[in-house]
Amino acid sequence: MSSDHDHHHHHDHDHSELSETELRVRALESILTEKGYVDPAALDVLIETYETKVGPRNGARVVARAWTDPDYRERLLKDGTSAVAELDYVGRQGEHLVVVENTPDLHNMVVCTLCSCYPWPVLGLPPVWYKSAPYRSKAVKDPRGVLKDFGFELPPGTKIRVWDSTAEIRYLVLPMRPAGTEGWSEERLADLVTRDSMIGTGLPKRPHEVA
Amino acid sequence: MDGAHDMGGVPWSGPVRPEPNEPVFHAEWERRAFALTLAMATVGRWNIDMSRFARENRPPEDYLSKSYYEIWLAGIERLMGERGLVAADEIAAGRVLHPVKNVDKILKRDDVAAVLRRGGPTERETTRPALFAAGDRVRAKNIHPATHTRLPQYVRGHVGHIERVLGCHVFPDSNSRGAGEDPQWLYTVTFAGADLWPDVPDPALTVSVDAWEPYLERA
Numbered sequence: 309m310s311s312d313h314d315h316h317h318h319h320d321h322d323h324s325e326l327s328e329t330e331l332r333v334r335a336l337e338s339i340l341t342e343k344g345y346v347d348p349a350a351l352d353v354l355i356e357t358y359e360t361k362v363g364p365r366n367g368a369r370v371v372a373r374a375w376t377d378p379d380y381r382e383r384l385l386k387d388g389t390s391a392v393a394e395l396d397y398v399g400r401q402g403e404h405l406v407v408v409e410n411t412p413d414l415h416n417m418v419v420c421t422l423c424s425c426y427p428w429p430v431l432g433l434p435p436v437w438y439k440s441a442p443y444r445s446k447a448v449k450d451p452r453g454v455l456k457d458f459g460f461e462l463p464p465g466t467k468i469r470v471w472d473s474t475a476e477i478r479y480l481v482l483p484m485r486p487a488g489t490e491g492w493s494e495e496r497l498a499d500l501v502t503r504d505s506m507i508g509t510g511l512p513k514r515p516h517e518v519a
Numbered sequence: 520m521d522g523a524h525d526m527g528g529v530p531w532s533g534p535v536r537p538e539p540n541e542p543v544f545h546a547e548w549e550r551r552a553f554a555l556t557l558a559m560a561t562v563g564r565w566n567i568d569m570s571r572f573a574r575e576n577r578p579p580e581d582y583l584s585k586s587y588y589e590i591w592l593a594g595i596e597r598l599m600g601e602r603g604l605v606a607a608d609e610i611a612a613g614r615v616l617h618p619v620k621n622v623d624k625i626l627k628r629d630d631v632a633a634v635l636r637r638g639g640p641t642e643r644e645t646t647r648p649a650l651f652a653a654g655d656r657v658r659a660k661n662i663h664p665a666t667h668t669r670l671p672q673y674v675r676g677h678v679g680h681i682e683r684v685l686g687c688h689v690f691p692d693s694n695s696r697g698a699g700e701d702p703q704w705l706y707t708v709t710f711a712g713a714d715l716w717p718d719v720p721d722p723a724l725t726v727s728v729d730a731w732e733p734y735l736e737r738a
Contacts, residue, residue, distance in 0.1 A: 333592065422571075
């Protein structure tokens, strides 16, 4: 799939393709609006929702709460859907959530090899790399190779578990709380939680990175 | 169906390329294609399994040459065409050429938040007991249906164990064909990476998929 938006190599190609597609989408929207099938204001709300309201900040709050509240962490690992709903993150592409926890011995990574399944209410829409052929093909066979592409390595003794979202269950990784954050508030901790750390292709930031 | 969308384990040259500070959308048309796709599902009343099949059921060279939202666009164009909502000649001409078809409902601005909140839960009540329990050894059947399925090729024929029983869920293989939800028990099945690929770089790797009961047999 030519969706990795490699502007270094395919810029001109992408650009010409883009304008042709742009015209097609415009034509389609005007036909659908004229036919009365589409309320253009509804389209604006859909876009605004996923550009400004629903994104990885939601997931970061879930993780930070699990880091500070042992009872919440237990509920989250037992029934992800209802524990996440406690923070009012619910709905489309998050109807059934399972949260998997990283430990010093175990690292989890989430992929959808068949399409792009991703827990929207807690992470928003997936990044291009998550939907790309290299990630979808490599994550299940060579997750350590994927981690190298993201610029880090795990100790050889850490076991890796990959979760392929082939049904309507959506997975969220609960990363390990970074050292040196004793006594931090939930809000401060949430700033350490990156999107990639909740997919399993990254780690949370360390305290000095947000100082 | 076997197709280019089923990418797990397929040798692919080139690294994963994360994009620093990636925007949610990369062009205005992506925004509109995304929103049109969500909005038209209300009008056309197709389900998510039909949407996936409409995107994936195309020749590999077509699937692989399209960007992500180009595939979404091709998917709704097909679904709308099949239902007589918008014809290919209208999209080519860029204007309305055929009479408007009556539809029950469209997605209005004020309904968006509620529709997103509701989502589309797939778990269903059942009185039928689950065939498998956690710990059971199962083999993923070596099936190659011409129609939609969610059993990835890289696990077919391989033995794993039931990790978790996930409840009874709408069965995509049926739902995608308009043949009803036919809910089936769904399981997380865990495979050893070394069983899936003799040349796996990390022999300790495990991979889990979520598989419906009809995909599995006792091993």
